Amino acid sequence: MPRSIFLIPGVGAQGGKPELLGAAFTAGRSSALVAASRGIAGDPDPAAAAERLRAAVWEISTA
Amino acid sequence: MASGPGTLAADLAAAAVVTHCRSLIERAGPACVAIKPQLACFERLGAPGWAALADVCAIAREAGLLTIADGKRGDVPVTAAAYAQSLVGETPTPWGPVAGLGADAFTANPLLGLDATSLCTSASPASSTASPIACWERVG
Numbered sequence: 001m002p003r004s005i006f007l008i009p010g011v012g013a014q015g016g017k018p019e020l021l022g023a024a025f026t027a028g029r030s031s032a033l034v035a036a037s038r039g040i041a042g043d044p045d046p047a048a049a050a051e052r053l054r055a056a057v058w059e060i061s062t063a
Numbered sequence: 064m065a066s067g068p069g070t071l072a073a074d075l076a077a078a079a080v081v082t083h084c085r086s087l088i089e090r091a092g093p094a095c096v097a098i099k100p101q102l103a104c105f106e107r108l109g110a111p112g113w114a115a116l117a118d119v120c121a122i123a124r125e126a127g128l129l130t131i132a133d134g135k136r137g138d139v140p141v142t143a144a145a146y147a148q149s150l151v152g153e154t155p156t157p158w159g160p161v162a163g164l165g166a167d168a169f170t171a172n173p174l175l176g177l178d179a180t181s182l183c184t185s186a187s188p189a190s191s192t193a194s195p196i197a198c199w200e201r202v203g
Contacts, residue, residue, distance in 0.1 A: 037099070047093070
């Protein structure tokens with residue numbers, strides 16, 4: 001499914017770590033969508049939590 | 064507005080849910096590309112919950128975010144198509160088309176096989192400017 005977008009749940013509160021997701025981005029940064037809910041909504045600072053996750057995923061995904 | 068036990072509670076809870084989601088979208092939205100509202104969390108509030116879901120999707124669209132309706136839908140093809148109509152398409156009726164939720168995509172449960180998901184992506188009306196995106200989520 002080279003043109004499919006993989007939805008990747010479980011990051012954050014469910015224990016998934018962004019640094020383990022590199023393989024999901026082998027077709028480019030738009031090939032996967034990382035979902036995080038409680039890790040953002042449950043943080044005292046949701047904006048900072050979301051930005052931390054965004055930066056971490058951006059770091060491990062290929063350009 | 065319908066009356067009866069729980070109606071006021073549902074209305075108040077639904078309004079609180081919209082407020083919560085609006086706040087999250089405003090704060091976390093700039094770091095995100097999409098929202099993925101969990102449908103059961105809205106549906107359990109009945110009709111006010113579904114209206115709240117529509118409101119949250121509209122707020123997300125205004126913020127420039129995609130919407131993924133997270134309901135893990137899946138059934139035989141004709142019913143799967145109805146799920147697609149309700150979430151990303153529209154339903155033709157003798158009185159004219161009825162718009163669905165207007166989400167950009169929705170999650171489907173693949174455990175019933177490809178039949179259960181193949182029609183999900185072909186049920187978008189021809190007039191729709193956006194095709195639904197198939198989002199595959201590993202289950203189990």
